[in-house]
Amino acid sequence: MVDTAIVTSFNGDTRELEDDTAARRRPELPEYVTVTLAEMQQFPSPGTQRALKAETGVDYLAMVGPNADSADRTQTQIWVHLRKRIPNLRWEDCAEISMEIAGADAGAVDPTLLAGSVLSPASADSGD
Numbered sequence: 001m002v003d004t005a006i007v008t009s010f011n012g013d014t015r016e017l018e019d020d021t022a023a024r025r026r027p028e029l030p031e032y033v034t035v036t037l038a039e040m041q042q043f044p045s046p047g048t049q050r051a052l053k054a055e056t057g058v059d060y061l062a063m064v065g066p067n068a069d070s071a072d073r074t075q076t077q078i079w080v081h082l083r084k085r086i087p088n089l090r091w092e093d094c095a096e097i098s099m100e101i102a103g104a105d106a107g108a109v110d111p112t113l114l115a116g117s118v119l120s121p122a123s124a125d126s127g128d
Contacts, residue, residue, distance in 0.1 A: 032098035035081050040101065044080045051083070052076065055091040074099055 044052070049060040062068065063076040078094040 029082075029086075029093060029097060032100060033078055033081050034100050034102045035077055037101055037103045039081065040077055048080060048083060052079065052091065055079075 043049075044060065052058075052060055052063065056063065058072075060076070064073050068076075075091065075094050078097050078099050079089065079091050081099075082094065082097075083089050
């Protein structure tokens with residue numbers, strides 16, 4: 001069933017238009033996602049990083065770096081992971097989704113140490 005709204009155009013014609021709230025409805029979200037350690041250590045694409053900044057007002061590294069709030073770090077990893085399948089996903093949609101880390105040693109991973117695994121770009125001055 002399509003939601004509709006009746007609108008009147010400038011010339012007085014009335015017609016039904018599809019209500020765009022249907023397109024903005026919250027997508028079906030999982031209770032948890034499984035993310036690999038390798039995926040968590042990858043930088044997202046520049047487009048994904050820009051989309052995250054547009055969503056949150058905060059740069060990717062500020063969201064996952066060593067000074068980041070652990071909840072923001074986790075939620076950002078979930079958002080980056082799910083955005084591949086759900087392009088119109090909002091950052092706040094991921095607030096109640098849990099994350100597990102897949103892999104042989106995933107059980108031994110301390111989530112607070114993951115921030116230290118994010119490599120910083122080489123220095124423009126020294127090349128290091």
